[in-house]
Amino acid sequence: MNGSVTCRGLVYIYRLEGYDVVALGGVDLDIAPGESVALLGPSGSGKSTLLSLLAGLIRPAAGRATVGDTDLAKATEAELARMRATEVGVVLQGAERNLLPYLTAEQNVRFAQRAARNHGVTGLPAPRDVLALVGLLGVRGRLRQRPHELTPGERQRLALAVALAHKPGLLLADEPTSQLDSVARDEVIASLESVRRSGTTVVVVTHDPQVGAGMGRQVTIRDGRVGGEGSLGEEFAVVGRDGSVHLPPEVLALLPPGTRVRVHPRPDGTVLLAAAQAGAPLSADEFEPGDDAPVYARHAAPVPDYSREVA
Numbered sequence: 001m002n003g004s005v006t007c008r009g010l011v012y013i014y015r016l017e018g019y020d021v022v023a024l025g026g027v028d029l030d031i032a033p034g035e036s037v038a039l040l041g042p043s044g045s046g047k048s049t050l051l052s053l054l055a056g057l058i059r060p061a062a063g064r065a066t067v068g069d070t071d072l073a074k075a076t077e078a079e080l081a082r083m084r085a086t087e088v089g090v091v092l093q094g095a096e097r098n099l100l101p102y103l104t105a106e107q108n109v110r111f112a113q114r115a116a117r118n119h120g121v122t123g124l125p126a127p128r129d130v131l132a133l134v135g136l137l138g139v140r141g142r143l144r145q146r147p148h149e150l151t152p153g154e155r156q157r158l159a160l161a162v163a164l165a166h167k168p169g170l171l172l173a174d175e176p177t178s179q180l181d182s183v184a185r186d187e188v189i190a191s192l193e194s195v196r197r198s199g200t201t202v203v204v205v206t207h208d209p210q211v212g213a214g215m216g217r218q219v220t221i222r223d224g225r226v227g228g229e230g231s232l233g234e235e236f237a238v239v240g241r242d243g244s245v246h247l248p249p250e251v252l253a254l255l256p257p258g259t260r261v262r263v264h265p266r267p268d269g270t271v272l273l274a275a276a277q278a279g280a281p282l283s284a285d286e287f288e289p290g291d292d293a294p295v296y297a298r299h300a301a302p303v304p305d306y307s308r309e310v311a
């Protein structure tokens with residue numbers, strides 16, 4: 001597997017009782033094989049959701065995403081399970097969640113290879129080699145120690161080793177340095193760099209600028225969309241199952257809840273028109289993109305038509 005990632009107009013919606021949360025509102029992103037990328041952005045911007053999608057743990061609501069040769073929207077459950085077992089390594093937030101506490105470091109890595117073996121993968125690396133890759137081999141006999149006997153930094157590197165046990169083409173790590181001191185953090189950054197040098201694509205969600213600086217490229221996610229690095233520079237809103245539209249925050253600031261808007265279909269898209277002042281006349285004909293817009297048309301926002309794509 002070549003470890004590449006492609007996302008086009010990727011949308012994910014959490015369906016909750018009575019309302020939807022649009023976690024990703026049209027992500028465009030390309031990651032080349034062997035790249036290392038930090039996903040940065042404020043809390044709640046959709047970073048972990050994107051990671052879960054790339055890991056094949058959840059499915060896109062709309063848009064396209066491919067990891068290597070796997071089309072994440074079209075793959076069957078069995079194909080996604082195979083991808084997870086053979087091609088993608090995932091480090092969940094919190095090292096302990098990735099480790100079995102009663103197994104030694106070496107046994108943890110060996111255990112993590114079982115799923116790949118069950119899928120017929122042969123020629124897996126020796127656990128010692130995987131531990132060496134993340135810098136854990138030869139550290140005071142760590143091989144035979146259990147997770148609680150390791151330092152926090154070593155535990156996190158063991159979590160990386162477990163995710164790499166089946167030699168995946170793509171490593172996805174969610175906040176691998178949270179709650180580590182600066183020395184341990186630097187060790188983890190060095191391990192990630194060594195993983196990248198081995199040819200594995202590395203995608204890391206992080207709040208830590210130092211971790212971001214240690215990656216080859218930083219991609220910022222804001223409000224469920226990729227910043228200037230990878231987007232087409234368009235703003236997206238998504239039509240929910242009940243027909244409601246979740247507007248981007250900057251548009252919501254102009255059109256607060258309760259605002260009356262006219263929805264005007266046009267050949268080139270759909271336009272929302274809202275009066276700036278009570279009683280101001282509304283006419284879709286008066287809105288011409290690029291024109292010196294009248295005051296009420298400044299609030300017009302073209303909304304891409306996702307209604308056929310969102311199931």
Ligand SMILES: Nc1ncnc2c1ncn2[C@@H]1O[C@H](COP(=O)(O)OP(=O)(O)OP(=O)(O)O)[C@@H](O)[C@H]1O
Pocket residue numbers: 014016021022023041042043044045046047048049050
């Ligand atoms: N299981 C869930 N159910 C409902 N909404 C969710 C769920 N998980 C995340 N969300 C919402 O989806 C949006 C994106 O969340 P996500 O966890 O992907 O962001 P994040 O950038 O990883 O945040 P953080 O940096 O805090 O981990 C947020 O509005 C969040 O509240």
